[in-house]
Amino acid sequence: MTxxxxxxxxxxxxxxxxxxxxxxxQDYAGxxxxxxxxxxxxxxxxxxxxxxxxxxxxGLTVAKVGEAEEMAKAGNDILVAYPYMDPARRAAxxxxxxxxxxxxxxxxxxxxEALGDAATSAGxxxxxLVDVDTGFHRTGVQTAEQALKLAQATERFKGxxxxxxxxxxxxxxxxxxxxxxxxxxxxxLREVLDLLKKSGIAAPVVSGGxxxxxxxxxxxxxxxxxxxxxxxxxxxxxxxAGWCSIEDCAARLVCTVVSDAVPGKVxxxxxxxxxxxxxxxxxxxxxxxxxxxEYPGAKVVRLSEEHGEVDLAACAIRPKVGDRVHVIPNHxxxxxxxxxxxxxxxxxxxxxxxxxxxxxxxx
Amino acid sequence: MTxxxxxxxxxxxxxxxxxxxxxxxQDYAGxxxxxxxxxxxxxxxxxxxxxxxxxxxxGLTVAKVGEAEEMAKAGNDILVAYPYMDPARRAAxxxxxxxxxxxxxxxxxxxxEALGDAATSAGxxxxxLVDVDTGFHRTGVQTAEQALKLAQATERFKGxxxxxxxxxxxxxxxxxxxxxxxxxxxxxLREVLDLLKKSGIAAPVVSGGxxxxxxxxxxxxxxxxxxxxxxxxxxxxxxxAGWCSIEDCAARLVCTVVSDAVPGKVxxxxxxxxxxxxxxxxxxxxxxxxxxxEYPGAKVVRLSEEHGEVDLAACAIRPKVGDRVHVIPNHxxxxxxxxxxxxxxxxxxxxxxxxxxxxxxxx
Numbered sequence: 001m002t003x004x005x006x007x008x009x010x011x012x013x014x015x016x017x018x019x020x021x022x023x024x025x026q027d028y029a030g031x032x033x034x035x036x037x038x039x040x041x042x043x044x045x046x047x048x049x050x051x052x053x054x055x056x057x058x059g060l061t062v063a064k065v066g067e068a069e070e071m072a073k074a075g076n077d078i079l080v081a082y083p084y085m086d087p088a089r090r091a092a093x094x095x096x097x098x099x100x101x102x103x104x105x106x107x108x109x110x111x112x113e114a115l116g117d118a119a120t121s122a123g124x125x126x127x128x129l130v131d132v133d134t135g136f137h138r139t140g141v142q143t144a145e146q147a148l149k150l151a152q153a154t155e156r157f158k159g160x161x162x163x164x165x166x167x168x169x170x171x172x173x174x175x176x177x178x179x180x181x182x183x184x185x186x187x188x189l190r191e192v193l194d195l196l197k198k199s200g201i202a203a204p205v206v207s208g209g210x211x212x213x214x215x216x217x218x219x220x221x222x223x224x225x226x227x228x229x230x231x232x233x234x235x236x237x238x239x240x241a242g243w244c245s246i247e248d249c250a251a252r253l254v255c256t257v258v259s260d261a262v263p264g265k266v267x268x269x270x271x272x273x274x275x276x277x278x279x280x281x282x283x284x285x286x287x288x289x290x291x292x293x294e295y296p297g298a299k300v301v302r303l304s305e306e307h308g309e310v311d312l313a314a315c316a317i318r319p320k321v322g323d324r325v326h327v328i329p330n331h332x333x334x335x336x337x338x339x340x341x342x343x344x345x346x347x348x349x350x351x352x353x354x355x356x357x358x359x360x361x362x363x
Numbered sequence: 364m365t366x367x368x369x370x371x372x373x374x375x376x377x378x379x380x381x382x383x384x385x386x387x388x389q390d391y392a393g394x395x396x397x398x399x400x401x402x403x404x405x406x407x408x409x410x411x412x413x414x415x416x417x418x419x420x421x422g423l424t425v426a427k428v429g430e431a432e433e434m435a436k437a438g439n440d441i442l443v444a445y446p447y448m449d450p451a452r453r454a455a456x457x458x459x460x461x462x463x464x465x466x467x468x469x470x471x472x473x474x475x476e477a478l479g480d481a482a483t484s485a486g487x488x489x490x491x492l493v494d495v496d497t498g499f500h501r502t503g504v505q506t507a508e509q510a511l512k513l514a515q516a517t518e519r520f521k522g523x524x525x526x527x528x529x530x531x532x533x534x535x536x537x538x539x540x541x542x543x544x545x546x547x548x549x550x551x552l553r554e555v556l557d558l559l560k561k562s563g564i565a566a567p568v569v570s571g572g573x574x575x576x577x578x579x580x581x582x583x584x585x586x587x588x589x590x591x592x593x594x595x596x597x598x599x600x601x602x603x604a605g606w607c608s609i610e611d612c613a614a615r616l617v618c619t620v621v622s623d624a625v626p627g628k629v630x631x632x633x634x635x636x637x638x639x640x641x642x643x644x645x646x647x648x649x650x651x652x653x654x655x656x657e658y659p660g661a662k663v664v665r666l667s668e669e670h671g672e673v674d675l676a677a678c679a680i681r682p683k684v685g686d687r688v689h690v691i692p693n694h695x696x697x698x699x700x701x702x703x704x705x706x707x708x709x710x711x712x713x714x715x716x717x718x719x720x721x722x723x724x725x726x
Contacts (some may be wrong), residue, residue: 007451007726063669082669084630085621088370107624110684126407131624138670139622139630146624170667174695232553258448259502261494261509262468267502269449274725277640282396304533305404305696306445306725307501321473323447333668337636337701340723360703363370363636363667 001343008256008268008324011335011342012351017250018048018232022055025214025231030056032218037061037079037207039229039335040071042333044358049074059101061227064330065092066361068102073308074356077101077235079207081227083131083139086113089363094122094159103127103205105138105166110152112160120237128154129166129207132192134185136170144195164205164224165192172213173281174241182219189222211214212243234293235332240282246293251342252326253290253335254306257319266303266319268308270327274338275303278331290327294321300327364628364706364714371619371687372633374407374698374705375714380613381411381595385418388577388594392610393419397542400424402592403434405696407721410567411595412437416564424590427722428455432467433637436720440464442570444529444590446494446502450475452726453506457485457522466490466568468529470502475516475523482522491517492529495555499533500537500630507558514564527568527587528555535576536644537604547581552585575606598695599654609656614705615689615699616653618671620682628664631671633690637701638666653690658682663690 003012005266016134027034027198035058037216040049049060059077062068068078069092077100084093084104097119098101108129133140141147147165154162167189172181180247189206196203209217209226212233217226230237233245233251253274259267270346280287287309289300297314308327312318319325329335336342366375373504392399400420412423412434421442425431431441432455440463447456447467459465460482469475489645491516493513496503503511504649510528529550530552535544552569572580572589574597580589593600594615597607643650652663652671660677671690675681682688684697692698699705700722707715711716 006451016583083621083630086371086619107622108684113623114685133625137625138665138667138672139624141624142626177705203635258474259470261502261504262496262500263505266445270725272639273700275724276635276696277642278635279640302501304501309501313364321471322477334635334640337668338723338725362372362701363632 002277002349003254004352005357006254006343008254011273011339012252012254013233013342014250014345017248018051018245020248021232021234021248022052023151025228026056027227028215029227034223035225036058036141037225037227038232039081039227040067040358041338042229043234044070044336044356046070046074047354048356049311052232058225061362064361065089066363068093068096069356070361072096072100078216080130081168082103083111085114090115091132093126094118094124097124097126098342101127103163105129106150107131107141107275109150109153111174113149116154116157118161120157122198123157124159125161127161127163128161129164131166134167134169134188135181137166138168138170140167144192145321147192148195150198151196160199165189165204167206167208168210169208169213170210178213178216182213182216184220185265186220189220193222194350211238212241228345230332233332236328236330237281239291240280240287249328251332251336252328255258255325255327256325257262257321257325260321264313266312268310268325268327269306270308270324271306272303274335275308275327275329276331276334276338277303278334287330290329292325292327294326366617366714367405369706369714371430371617372616372637373700375611375615375617376705376709377706379710380611384597384611384613385415388456388591389419389577392589396578397586398588400588401595402444402590403721405595405699406594407433407699408717409433409437409597409651410717415722421588427724429450429726430721431456433457433721433724435459435463441464441716442468444468444490444531446470446474446486448477449640453478453481456489457481458485458550460487460489461485464490466526468492469513470494470504472513472516475513479517479520483520485522486525487522489522489559490524490526492527492568494529495551496532497551498544499531501521502532503530507555507567510555511562514559527566528552528570530571531573532571532576533573541576541579545576546581546592549583549585553581556585569586574601575604581618593695596695597605598690599693600644602654602691603643603650612691614695615691616700618688620684620686620688622708623684627676629675631673631688631690632669633671634669635666636668637698638668638671638690638692639694639697639701641697643693647691650693651700653692657692659680676680677710706724
C-alpha cells in the first residue's frame with residue numbers, strides 16, 4: 001500500500017525516524033546511567049512499546065490501567081504514573097500484578113490504603129512510588145514529611161512495597177526555564193531522599209522527566225530513570241520549542257484539500273476530530289493548529305470538527321483542491337488517540353496499517 | 364447497572380433530557396414549516412439518529428462518508444454537509460447512493476466534476492446543494508454568479524441532481540450578533556435564489572442553521588430546513604451562551620477525584636483525552652474546561668491528557684479523594700468522539716452501555 005492509496009485524513013508514522021528517536025534517547029541515558037521508562041501514552045501501540053524495550057528501555061509507563069493492560073502484552077514491568085483511585089481500576093491493577101511487576105504513583109493516604117488493602121487481599125505485591133510535587137503543582141506531596149509518612153504507611157501493607165519517588169516536571173516548558181527548574185527539582189527530591197535515609201528507608205527508584213527535560217536529566221542527579229513520551233514521534237510543539245528538528249518529527253497527518261472557495265485560504269479534511277484543539281505550547285495565540293512542512297508560510301488558522309482552514313496569504317506556493325498535504329500536529333499524543341489505526345511507513349515508502357491498541361483507554 | 368458501578372471517566376447521557384430536547388426543536392420547526400435534518404456528528408449514534416427521525420426529522424446530516432455509512436442504518440435520506448473530495452470517499456458515497464437518498468454540499472467545480480463522473484458511471488443519482496458562504500468564511504461560493512455556475516454545471520451530469528442551497532452560519536456566536544447575522548444570511552441566500560429563478564433553475568432545498576441559530580431560523584425565510592447538532596445533548600458552550608438551561612444538558616462526564624495533594628485544588632481522572640482541549644466559546648480565557656454543576660465556584664483550570672485540575676478556591680463545598688463528580692463538557696461533540704461507548708441513563712436511574720457507532724470516522 002502506498003500513501004496515494006489511503007483515505008484521508010490518515011496519520012502516517014515514519015519507522016526510520018522512530019528508530020532514530022528511540023536510539024538517540026537510549027544513547028543519552030546510557031551515557032548518564034539513567035534508565036529509560038518511556039511513557040506509552042504517546043503511541044498507545046504494543047508494537048512501539050516493543051521497539052522501546054528492544055532499544056533498551058527498562059520498563060514502560062502508562063497513565064491509565066486500561067493502557068497498562070494493553071502494554072502488558074509488550075513488557076513485564078509497568079509503572080502507572082497516575083494517582084489511580086477508583087474501585088474498578090484498582091481491581092484491574094491488582095489482577096495485573098499477579099504476573100507483572102507493577103508500580104503506581106501515589107500522593108495521598110486514601111489512595112494508598114485502598115490499594116494496600118486490595119493488593120494484600122489478592123496476595124500480590126504492588127510497588128509504590130511516592131509522587132513529589134517539584135513545581136508543576138498538579139499532583140504530588142508538598143513536603144518531605146508528607147513523603148516520609150506515605151513511605152512509612154506503605155510498609156504497613158503486606159501487599160505493597162515502597163520503591164522510591166516519582167515526579168513530573170511539566171512546568172519546565174522552555175530552555176530559559178531549564179537550569180533553575182532542574183535545580184529546583186533536584187533540591188526538592190534531595191530533601192525527601194535525605195529524610196527517608198535518616199529514617200532508614202531506601203528509595204531505589206527516583207523517576208522523573210518529560211520529553212522537554214529528557215536531555216537535561218543529568219542535571220537532576222537524583223534521577224535513576226526518565227519517562228519521556230513524545231520523543232518517539234515528536235510534534236509541532238517539540239519543534240517550536242527547539243527540542244527536535246523537523247527530521248525528527250515521525251508523524252504526519254496526510255490530508256486532502258477539499259475547498260478553495262474562500263479567497264486566500266484552502267480547507268483541509270482534518271479538523272479538531274483529527275488534529276485535536278490543543279494549541280501550540282510555545283505560541284498559543286499565533287501558533288496555529290499544525291505545521292505544513294511543504295508550504296512555508298501556510299498557517300492552519302481555524303479548526304472546526306472536520307475542517308482545517310489554512311491561511312495562504314504568506315504562502316508563495318498554494319495547494320489546489322484534491323491535492324494532498326502533510327500536517328505535523330501541534331500535540332501528537334491526543335492526536336494519535338483519535339485514530340483506531342495509523343499507518344507505519346517503511347524505508348521503501350510502503351505503508352502498513354497498525355492498530356492504536358490502547359486508544360480510548362481512559363479508565 | 365447503576366452509575367456507582369461504572370468505571371470513570373464515563374460519559375452518561377440522560378435519555379429523558381434527550382427526548383425533551385428533540386421534541387422542543389421539532390415543535391419549533393413545525394410551527395415555522397421548517398424541516399429538521401439533525402447533524403449526527405454530535406452523538407454519532409444510530410440509536411439517537413433513530414430517535415431524531417421518530418420525532419419527525421426529515422433526514423440526517425453527516426460530515427464524513429464514514430459517518431454516512433453508519434447513519435444509513437437509521438435513515439434513508441442523508442446529507443453530507445461537507446465538501447467531500449478524495450477518491451475513496453467519493454466511491455463510498457456513490458455506493459451509498461444506490462440504496463439511499465444522498466445529497467452533498469459542493470463549493471467548487473473540481474469536486475463537482477469528480478463526483479458527477481463517479482455518480483454517472485455508477486448509474487446513481489446524487490443530489491447537490493451548492494454551499495454558499497453567508498459570513499462564516501470557511502467554505503462556500505462567494506457570489507450568486509458562482510452559485511449559478513455550479514448549479515448549471517450540476518445539470519450537465521446525468522448522475523447529479525441540483526437540489527438547492529446550503530449554508531452554515533457558524534459566525535453567529537451570540538445573541539447580540541443574531542439579528543444582523545440572520546439578516547445577512549437571508550439577504551445572501553435571497554440574492555442567489557433570485558438569480559437561479561431568473562435562470563429557470565428551481566432550488567427546492569435551502570439548508571442552513573446551527574444549534575445557536577436554530578430557534579431564530581424563522582428570521583431566514585429562505586430556509587426550508589435546519590441542521591442543528593449539539594441541541595440533542597447541549598453542553599457548557601450552549602449553557603454559557605444562553606442557548607439552553609442546565610436542565611437541558613443531557614451529557615455529563617462522571618469522574619473520580621484522584622488527588623488532593625496540592626493545596627486549593629483536586630484532580631479528576633479526566634483530562635484532554637476525555638474532555639478535549641476545546642475552550643469555552645463565550646469565554647475562552649477564563650471559562651475553564653467544563654462545568655461542575657454540584658460544586659458552584661469550582662473551576663477546571665488546567666487539563667493534562669488524563670488529569671483535570673479543579674481550582675476550589677471559590678468553592679464552599681469540596682469533593683474528597685475517591686468522590687465522584689459530574690462535569691458538563693465545554694463542547695460535547697468532540698468529547699463523545701473520544702469514547703467507544705457511552706452510557707444511556709433511563710428514567711429509573713439505571714444505565715445501559717451504548718456504542719458510539721460512528722466514533723473516529725474521520726474519512
